[in-house]
Amino acid sequence: xxxxxxxxxxxxxxxxxxxxxxxxxxxxxxxxxxxxxxxxxxxxxxxxxxxxxxxxxxxxxxxxxxxxxxxxxxxxxxxxxxxxxxxxxxxxxxxxxxxxxxxxxxxxxxxxxxxxxxxxxxxxxxxxxxxxxxxxxxxxxxxxxxxxxxxxxxxxxxxxxxxxxxxxxxxxxxxxxxxxxxxxxxxxxxxxxxxxxxxxxxxxxxxxxxxxxxxxxxxxxxxxxxxxxxxxxxxxxxxxxxxxxxxxxxxxxxxxxxxxxxxxxxxxxxxxxxxxxxxxxxxxxxxxxxxxxxxxxxxxxxxxxxxxxxxxxxxxxxxxxxxxxxxxxxxxxxxxxxxxxxxxxxxxxxxxxxxxxxxxx
Numbered sequence: 182x183x184x185x186x187x188x189x190x191x192x193x194x195x196x197x198x199x200x201x202x203x204x205x206x207x208x209x210x211x212x213x214x215x216x217x218x219x220x221x222x223x224x225x226x227x228x229x230x231x232x233x234x235x236x237x238x239x240x241x242x243x244x245x246x247x248x249x250x251x252x253x254x255x256x257x258x259x260x261x262x263x264x265x266x267x268x269x270x271x272x273x274x275x276x277x278x279x280x281x282x283x284x285x286x287x288x289x290x291x292x293x294x295x296x297x298x299x300x301x302x303x304x305x306x307x308x309x310x311x312x313x314x315x316x317x318x319x320x321x322x323x324x325x326x327x328x329x330x331x332x333x334x335x336x337x338x339x340x341x342x343x344x345x346x347x348x349x350x351x352x353x354x355x356x357x358x359x360x361x362x363x364x365x366x367x368x369x370x371x372x373x374x375x376x377x378x379x380x381x382x383x384x385x386x387x388x389x390x391x392x393x394x395x396x397x398x399x400x401x402x403x404x405x406x407x408x409x410x411x412x413x414x415x416x417x418x419x420x421x422x423x424x425x426x427x428x429x430x431x432x433x434x435x436x437x438x439x440x441x442x443x444x445x446x447x448x449x450x451x452x453x454x455x456x457x458x459x460x461x462x463x464x465x466x467x468x469x470x471x472x473x474x475x476x477x478x479x480x481x482x483x484x485x486x487x488x489x490x491x492x493x494x495x496x497x498x499x500x501x502x503x504x505x506x507x508x509x510x511x512x513x514x515x516x517x518x519x520x521x522x523x524x525x526x527x528x529x530x531x532x533x534x535x536x537x538x539x540x541x542x
Contacts, residue, residue, distance in 0.1 A: 194214055338371075382433045
């Protein structure tokens with residue numbers, strides 16, 4: 182928990198000593214932790230940077246503890262500012278994409294060097310294959326929609342394998358829910374074995390693929406995949422999409438790992454945190470299920486469980502109680518340093534951009 186506030190393991194250990202012995206000096210801290218003095222000094226410098234301690238005005242070589250009520254509150258405020266900046270960045274990226282789609286989505290003649298519009302599965306697949314085959318450095322993918330179809334996974338396999346064999350960095354971010362789909366999990370294990378990377382989050386931005394951070398494929402309408410895709414090459418919009426991918430990748434977790442589901446100090450899983458945020462934003466059961474890549478039944482079950490834990494008789498009351506307990510907004514702050522959640526992995530699906538896979542439970 183304190184890691185999310187900027188305190189690493191060393192800083193937390195020293196801070197806990199100072200909470201018990203506010204006047205402890207460097208030597209006493211080093212002895213208490215069985216550390217070299219230099220390590221204790223570096224850690225105290227870190228705590229000073231975080232404004233949790235200050236040098237003592239009375240004793241040379243001693244520090245004094247800033248009132249924890251104010252010191253820790255300051256760290257929380259800093260984290261909240263960073264979250265607000267991240268949300269602003271995501272909102273700006275969405276606005277840029279919306280403007281591009283509005284300008285070019287309905288005009289079949291609107292073709293420029295920076296924007297190309299393609300409709301029909303064959304045409305879209307052909308463009309994905311072309312860009313994948315000439316990629317030199319990276320292929321980065323958001324793949325919402327939950328479990329990927331067998332056809333999409335098989336179409337993606339040769340493209341992913343060829344890219345990895347050429348030394349291209351292949352990275353996918355999928356929904357947590359794909360762990361429930363055997364085909365997608367098997368694909369991910371294979372992708373991980375050959376050198377690709379797969380991470381997951383409870384919810385994702387719209388589907389996209391970025392090639393070499395110079396060209397991006399996005400759907401014309403994320404809610405209606407059949408309308409086709411745009412291939413974007415404009416420096417501004419591609420740079421924004423790359424920034425969105427990097428921020429999302431940093432928050433995502435590797436799928437391959439332990440089967441133990443990570444929970445926060447209040448016992449909430451990442452998926453439960455995402456459900457709370459989506460419900461608080463006013464989304465319906467259908468939208469919540471789609472964004473998480475689960476069935477509506479599963480989404481309603483998670484909602485019912487959360488309401489029971491909160492002791493709420495209505496969703497409105499659940500939102501108020503969740504806010505009171507500080508349960509809202511955590512899904513946007515979850516970092517990649519919290520460890521892996523689930524076993525297995527999820528499959529790459531370069532050819533799945535034209536149509537989302539079926540939702541899994």
